[in-house]
Structures are given as structure tokens and as C-alpha cells.
Amino acid sequence: MAKVDNLRELDGQNGEFWVRNPWEFSKSGQNLSAYERNGVFLNGQSGDETQFHDIGFLSGADNTGDGRSVSAWDVTGDGRPELFVRQAGGGALVVYENRFPSGHWLKVSLRGTKSNRFGIGAKIVCETAERVIRRELYPHINFLSQSPAMLHLGLGESEQIRRLTVHWPSGQKQVLENVAVDRHVRITEDDPTLETIQAR
Amino acid sequence: MLTDADLKYLQDAEHFGGFVLGDRALPLLAEALRDDDRETLVAYFSESFEGRLFDNNSGKSTTYPFATFRSWTEDTAAGEPTGRDEFVETLLAYRREFDKTPSVTWKVMQMQPITRGQLDGPWEGSLKLRLAGDRVDGGLAERVIKFRCRITSIHDKTPEEDGWLASCTAFRAQYATGKTRLMEDITERTGIDVGRLHDTWNHSESPQKPTITGGVYLSDYNQDGRLDLLLTDVSGHQLYRGEGGGRFSDVTLEMGIDPKAVGIRAVFADFDNDGFEDLLIGETIYRNDGGRKFVVLEPGRDTSLTLGQCTAFSVVDFDRDGKLDLYAVGLPQPMTGHVGWLGDNDIDRNQLWRNTGDWKFEDVTEASNAKGNGAWTFAAVWFDANSDGWPDMMTACELGMNAFLVNNGDGTFREVDLPDGFGGFSMGITVGDFDNDGRPDPYVANMYSKAGERIVANLRTDAYDRRIDAKIRDFVTGSELYHNQGDGTFRRLGRTIGVSDVGWAYGPTYVDLNNDGLVDLYAPVGFQSITPGRPDG
Numbered sequence: 001m002a003k004v005d006n007l008r009e010l011d012g013q014n015g016e017f018w019v020r021n022p023w024e025f026s027k028s029g030q031n032l033s034a035y036e037r038n039g040v041f042l043n044g045q046s047g048d049e050t051q052f053h054d055i056g057f058l059s060g061a062d063n064t065g066d067g068r069s070v071s072a073w074d075v076t077g078d079g080r081p082e083l084f085v086r087q088a089g090g091g092a093l094v095v096y097e098n099r100f101p102s103g104h105w106l107k108v109s110l111r112g113t114k115s116n117r118f119g120i121g122a123k124i125v126c127e128t129a130e131r132v133i134r135r136e137l138y139p140h141i142n143f144l145s146q147s148p149a150m151l152h153l154g155l156g157e158s159e160q161i162r163r164l165t166v167h168w169p170s171g172q173k174q175v176l177e178n179v180a181v182d183r184h185v186r187i188t189e190d191d192p193t194l195e196t197i198q199a200r
Numbered sequence: 201m202l203t204d205a206d207l208k209y210l211q212d213a214e215h216f217g218g219f220v221l222g223d224r225a226l227p228l229l230a231e232a233l234r235d236d237d238r239e240t241l242v243a244y245f246s247e248s249f250e251g252r253l254f255d256n257n258s259g260k261s262t263t264y265p266f267a268t269f270r271s272w273t274e275d276t277a278a279g280e281p282t283g284r285d286e287f288v289e290t291l292l293a294y295r296r297e298f299d300k301t302p303s304v305t306w307k308v309m310q311m312q313p314i315t316r317g318q319l320d321g322p323w324e325g326s327l328k329l330r331l332a333g334d335r336v337d338g339g340l341a342e343r344v345i346k347f348r349c350r351i352t353s354i355h356d357k358t359p360e361e362d363g364w365l366a367s368c369t370a371f372r373a374q375y376a377t378g379k380t381r382l383m384e385d386i387t388e389r390t391g392i393d394v395g396r397l398h399d400t401w402n403h404s405e406s407p408q409k410p411t412i413t414g415g416v417y418l419s420d421y422n423q424d425g426r427l428d429l430l431l432t433d434v435s436g437h438q439l440y441r442g443e444g445g446g447r448f449s450d451v452t453l454e455m456g457i458d459p460k461a462v463g464i465r466a467v468f469a470d471f472d473n474d475g476f477e478d479l480l481i482g483e484t485i486y487r488n489d490g491g492r493k494f495v496v497l498e499p500g501r502d503t504s505l506t507l508g509q510c511t512a513f514s515v516v517d518f519d520r521d522g523k524l525d526l527y528a529v530g531l532p533q534p535m536t537g538h539v540g541w542l543g544d545n546d547i548d549r550n551q552l553w554r555n556t557g558d559w560k561f562e563d564v565t566e567a568s569n570a571k572g573n574g575a576w577t578f579a580a581v582w583f584d585a586n587s588d589g590w591p592d593m594m595t596a597c598e599l600g601m602n603a604f605l606v607n608n609g610d611g612t613f614r615e616v617d618l619p620d621g622f623g624g625f626s627m628g629i630t631v632g633d634f635d636n637d638g639r640p641d642p643y644v645a646n647m648y649s650k651a652g653e654r655i656v657a658n659l660r661t662d663a664y665d666r667r668i669d670a671k672i673r674d675f676v677t678g679s680e681l682y683h684n685q686g687d688g689t690f691r692r693l694g695r696t697i698g699v700s701d702v703g704w705a706y707g708p709t710y711v712d713l714n715n716d717g718l719v720d721l722y723a724p725v726g727f728q729s730i731t732p733g734r735p736d737g
Contacts, residue, residue, distance in 0.1 A: 007205070012358075014732040016219050018211055025728070026411055029734040032728045033649055033704030039723035040383075041699050042714065044269070045635050046264050051267040052699050052721065053262065057332045057342040059713075060381030061356070066400065066411075067724025069628070071418045072711035074547045075427050076446040081711050083383065085724055087417040092397035093416065093431060095390050096383035097446065101265045103715035104408055116517045116524045117473040119426070121591055123584070125638075133717045134638045136583055141514050143579040143628040143645075143707035145598065146467055147689030148427060149477070154307075170587075174316030184425065195611050197425045 038085065061150075065090020069145035074098070074152065079105035079182060079200060081152060083172035086144060104155040107184040108196065112136060114170035114188055118149040121169035128158035155181055202663055212319055213658040215271035216354040217311030218651055223735045225359040226306040226327070226599070233295055234304035242288045246352055246363040251287035252278045253370050263715070267378040267603070270472060274371055280330050287368070294331055294343055302333030307650070309346065311354075312656040322349040322366065325657075346372040346676045367528075376697075382713075391440070391448045398564070400434040401729070410434055410726065412464070415525060419468035419477050421455075422491030430457075432464040432481060441495075456494045458484065467513035468669045469524050471555055480526075483507040503559035516582040516591045518568075519611050523555035527570070530577040550595070551602075569613045574600035574624075581594075583631040585641040586688035590701060594642055596626035602644065605663045606688060616688065632710030632719040641686035648678045651737045679723065699723070 001018055010016040015032045031037035040059045041052040056062035072081045082114065099189035106126070110119025119137055126133040135152055139149035155161070161179040168174065168189050176187070176194055183199040201208075219276075225244075232241035233392035235530040258279070259272035272275065311325035327349050332342040356405050358364050382632040387394055399412045414433035421428045426442035437457040440448035452459055463482020466612035470477045476488040483539070485503060486494035499506040511530030518525050529550040551572035553561040574597030584594040590607035597603070601624050605613040635641070653676040661669060682690035694700030705726035 006234075008208075011219070014224060015417075016223070017735065017737070018214075019737065020669070025737070029729075029730055031730050031734055034288070034729035034736045035732060036703030036726040038209055039699070039708075039725070041721040042264075042267075042269075042351075042712075043634055043718035043720045045718050048635075050635060050693060050697055051260075051262070052697050053267075053376065054342075054344070054698060055267065055376065055382070055720075058267050058376055058381065059341055059383045060385075061383040061722070064729070066729055067314070067397075068412065068416055070706040070709050070722050070724050071288075071416050072709055072722065073418050073427050075442060077444060079613060080715060081713065082386075083711070083722055084412065084416045084418065085722075086706075087724070087726075088411055088413045089400035089699040089729060090401075091387070091394070091612075092387055092399045092413065092728075093387060093394050095387045095392070095446075096730060097382070097386040098713060099384055100382045100714040103523055103717075105715045110474070112473075112522065114522055115520075116522050117475055118477070118524075119468045119583075120515065120524060121517050121520065121582075124408075128339035128717070131717050132631050132636060134636050134642055135341065136633070138451070138516070138582050138591070138631065139274060139348075139577075140513075140630055140709050141467060141581070142465065142630050142709065143209075144412070144432075145707050145709070146415075146417040146419070147709065148418045148420060149468075149470075150420075152680060152712065154712035154717045156716045160395070165679040167676070169517055170522065184587055 006134070007061070033065040036068045037064055038109075051156055061085070061096045063087070063091065063094055069143055070146045071140065072146045073148055076105070077198070077200070078102065104158055104181040106153045106155060106179065106181050108151040108153065108162065109184070109186040110151075110166065111186055111188040112168060112173060113168070113189040115168045119168060119189070121164075123167040124151055125165040125167075126153050126161055127163045128161055129154055130158050140144075154163050206663060209317070210658055214310065215649060216319060217323060217325065218308055218654050220358055220416075220734060221311060221351065221354050222308035222358060223734065226293065226308065227523075228359060229365075230304045230306045233291055233573055234301060235658060236292060236295055238288065238292060241287060242284065243362040244365050245284040245288060246366045247363060249283060249284035249287065249365060250367045251369070252280070252284050253282070253287070253290055254373055255279045259373070259737070266382060266714070268373045271626045272370065272373040278369060284708050297335055297341060298331065298333045300334060302331050305330050305459050308654065309442065309650075310654055311351070312658050314350075316660070320353065320355065323354055324611075325349060325351075325366070333444045337375065337471070339377060340381070341375070341377045343375045345370050386446060390410070391443075392429070392431070392448055393438065393450065396435060396438065397431060397433045415466060417466050417468060419486060421468065421477055421479070423476060424491070424701065430468070430479070430481075432466050432468060434464065435458055437481060454487070454627035457481070465512050465598050467515060469515040471524055471526070472559060475524065480507060480513055486688045489590070496558065503561065505546060505553055505561040511577055512579050514580040514582060516553065516580075516593070517552060518607060519554065520590070523557055525555045526553040527551070527580055527582075527593070528553070529572070529580045548577055549578065551571075566609070568611055570605060572605065573615070574603055577603070579629050580628050581631045581642065583642075585684065586641070587686060592688075594629060594631075596629040596644055597624060598627060598647075600624055602626055602629075613635070619690070619692075622672070627705060628707030630707070630709050634681075634710070634719055635683075636717070637686075641684045641712065642682045642690070643699070643708055644680045644682065645708050645723065646679050647727075648702075648704050649737055650675065652676050679708070
């Protein structure tokens, strides 16, 4: 970093600072991207038009801590995913309970026989009267976080799933028709029966 | 390269645009608006002020059972030009929608002298106004408006002076209203002992706080249908068993987890296909014994898997042989060659362990060409990027470019270049199919600094060679959503749909919060918060 002698005198009283070497910022004792509100964006996709609504403030999950990672899953049993927010400061763990007025839902655990046991890499196509939902079971494994190796499907107003297709990593394809909603089910590769783990 | 004069100019421009205007003058404007103080507020606007706001009924409105949004973008026709008094009256009307005292902030996004180099002339740039709080008629509201603006002049006495705000033209806005908060902090009711986790805000003794303290990993490790939770932490790890109803019990010791095992990276994965997820924490390998106990496996004796220093783990069955493989990212390796740009040098690499069964793994990194590239790789995600049925991989690298490996389906990968400017300065990545077209879309969390964006906007375009200059400018655009085009290519959407402007971001997640079949996004942000109310970088 070049040494410049004629840089201005800083207004220390009002907290002005200037860090010449970015590698030393964490030692500077200054705010950097400080008290930023964690972002929450509601997916408003409509047809081909993509839109996300900033719902941070309305959600109340716009924590100002120094956020590092997040995992999501329903732990209260009502089918609505909670958030587990991990932060370096400002609340090391914050658990947010989901109170969105809920649509219907289905949680799916997979049991591979030829495929790996948890069905990681499987693709699911869920057809309801409202829409076609497509998911891949690559559990969210991110920086300092992991969500469970299961799928969570939000189903809106649909009270039944017309068809649920599992494309297993083995190449096997499995189709289930008229699946009941608001429950946690287990689908085993090559087994036509659907096991309910928990019904609401 | 930057000359001394460049450095001085950048510091001066940030002094006036970021500090004097942003940290000293705009808070006064915000305070006057918050206090509904018309007389004080109007004085900051020049007599010849010209403003343009969006009409309340223009833009696009979307209604949910729990919230209503109206949004305006660059495509929305701007409202009629107004003079100072009418503009201020409209701002005050926005303010009066709120009960009690709303939160009101004005922030400088960018600010440059209209004539480059002329610090004592007029300035132009962009400002962000945000009002949020309880509504007079009940419920909640938040209004955010981004303006292009002109300032008559900025000097050290500007905050005490009148008439410096010369024009404001809205170019993007969102007005959101709702009935009640949609998420509630229930941490205290979960039974999780958060007090034992390291929180830098409670530790003022050390000037160099750890910027990374631990992770959160979810799994139903005992397969009882109730979700369990691992918290890794520099102060000690904690494993919790889910009891249902959002309650958890500490089972760290009874389950055999060493709370002091070195390392905060972890992953649950069923490597031995017994239906119970095993666990890696740092360099420790645990076999899950039927959900009853985590048993330590000794590398070399019980398993051929050896874990060394790295940043994160990921799991995938990359060869679809029915056994889960392990991908470890961010293994340090010595520097080689010339560094033209931060992270040009591959100072770390990734490692692919192929699972051959019975806790035997072989390192196939070289044979499969899965080394990746970059520097300080923070995360790797697997997904079928090109819809051929084989898992592909993308990384988030703090420095250097993010890697994108396409699976050839024969046990090998090919490196595919991502479009210019793609990635780098990335701290996390998640994948989800936001438009349900069967093509998963990565959302990449990037570093970002508000001061950085302002300073880069004042950087002369010929200071660095074009490639470096493009990277520097790309660096300040925030997080990015990549829309999968189906053929293994991606289109950048972040700035056009509002999910880039989050701050300094780390590992985000897709999650369907309202169960409507469309995955939403949660983005944890914020780098280093030291003193509230003081200037920020």
C-alpha cells in the first residue's frame, strides 16, 4: 500500500475513520457493514416474471446481528419452517418461529435401496391443482450450516397432491398418485406403499 | 495503479460524500422527518429544488393474505415534477402514516462531484430513504425509496447549512404493509443454551474478535421424526435432541460428542447406509450407532478417510453408485506463480473422497479433476446444473473466481468458466429452483461495503487495466442470483429483482416460508458491528 503523507486529518470527534489496509480492518475497531438487517425475500414469481418482495421488516426476522449462516426446518410440527440463524455477534443463535398464515404442506423423507439411503440427489416433481413444484434433494449444506436431508414442499391451497414423482439417483422412477397432504411421509425406493411418519 | 493523488482524491470524495453528507448531514434530515418537523426539514431543500416521486397508484401491487406490496422500478413512469414544498409535504404524508416514532434513515448509496475532480462544485449520486414502523391504523409498514439526487455543494459546514439538497428523483421503491410480524424470536423457549456460545458483542476485551464463531447443522440423527440440532462453536460444541414442539435437550456428552473437538465445520451424512446419519466435526469422524451414540472412528484403523484442515464439507453421490461421497473444500496449499489479482493464485484446493463402502474412501481428487480453484473456498453446493441427471458443483470463494465443475458422468469433472465477473468475494452459496422450471438457481452471498461502493464509484476508470477495473466494479454489486438457463449457463438477476442489496452477506438459504410452493430467501448479513450510531464502512 502506497504511503501518502497528505491525506486529510480525520474528524475523530464525529467518528470518521479511514482504513488504508483492508486486511487490517478486523483489527481496526471500526464498524464495517455494521448492524445490517438480515434480508428476507418473499418469492413473488408469476408466470415467467420473477419478483422478490423485501419482507424483512414485516417478518421481524431482520435481525441486525452479524449474521453468518442459517438453516431452516419445521420444528414445531405445524408444517411451517422455522429459521435457525447463526451469528458471530448480536445473538449467537436466534430461532424464529414461523407464523405466516400457512398453506398446505408435505415433508418427504426418502429411503434409497439401490440409491444412497437418504436419497440424496433425487429429484421430486409434485403436481397439484395449483402448480408443479420441482425440487432436488441436495440438502442445503452451506457455509457453517446444514438443513436436514429431507424435502419440504409448500402446497398453497391444494388439499391433495395429484401426482408425486421421484427420480431416484439410481435412475429408478417412482410415481405416487393422490397423496394426502399436511404430513411427513417416507418413500422407499421400489416400494409402492407410502409410510406416514407424522400426520398433523 | 493508484497514485498518491488518486488516494487523496478518493479519501476526499468519501469524506464529503460518505462522511459529511452521509454520517453528519443526512441524519439531521432523517431526524426532522421522523419528528414531523416541517420547518427544519424544508430548510435542507434548496428553493429551486426539483423532485419526482412515484404516484401511489403506479407501480405494481401484489396482495397476500398477510401482506401487501407495491413496488416501483426503473420501468415505472416517474410522477410529475414537484417543487420543494410539495415534495416535503409528500414526505411528511409518508411519515404520518406511522404511529408514534417510526425508524427513519437516509443513506448515501453513491456520491460523486458532477465534474470529476471538482470537490467544491455540485455533486450527484443516489440516496436511500427508509421509513418503517407501526401504522396509525394498526399493522406494520415499511417504505423504501431510492433516489437519484443532486447536492448543491458539500463542505465541512454543510450539516449546519440550509438548502443543499437540489434534486431527488425516485428510481426504485417498495411499500410493504402487513398486519403482524410473521416470525417470532422463540430462542429462549427452545431449551438451547445460547449463553454458552461465543458472541462477539459480549466480548469487548479482544481488539481482534473472531469473525467466524460457529455453525448450525440440522439432522434427525436418531430418526424419531423430530429434528435434532448441532451447534459448533469456538467455545465448545453442543448437540441437542429434538423433543418436539420446538423444544430441545442437550445430549452432547451422553451421545459421545467431544465439545472441545477442534474445528467448527461439520456435516451429517449417512456414509455407511445404515439409515442413521454419521457426523464429521473438524477432523473428528463419528459413526452414528443406531441413533444411540456417536462413536469416534480412528483414521487408518477404522476408516481410510482422513480429515485435515479445510473450510467446509459437502456430500454427494457424485458417481451414483449408492454410496455418499465427501467433498472437503478450502484445503490450504502453497502459493505458486504470479499474483495479478487477489486470488488469481490457487492458494487452496478441494478434495473429493469416493466412498467405496465399509468406511473405505479413496481420494479421487486428481483422477476425477475435482480440485476446483480459488482461494479460501467457503462452501460448495451440488445440484444438477445442466439437467443431465449427474450432480454438478459450484463453490463460493472468498477470493478468486468461484469454481463450476460439470460432471461428465464417468467419474470425472470438467471445469467450466463462468461468465466474466461471475463470483469471487463470495462467502456462501445456496441452490433452489425459484421458478419451479426444474433448473436449480444458485444464490451467491458476496462481500459488500457501503463505503466500498461509494469509493469505487469515484475511482477513475483508467487506474487499473480493464480486467481488474471490471472486477473491482463487480465487487461492489452485492449478492447475486443466477438464473439457470437450462444448458449449464446462468443469467444474473440480482440487481434487477432486489436480492443483491443486502449488505455484507454470508451463507443464505432458500426456504418456502409461506408454504405456497415458491422458495423464498433468507440472507444473513453484517460483518463487524462495534459501536452503534457511529460511522460505518
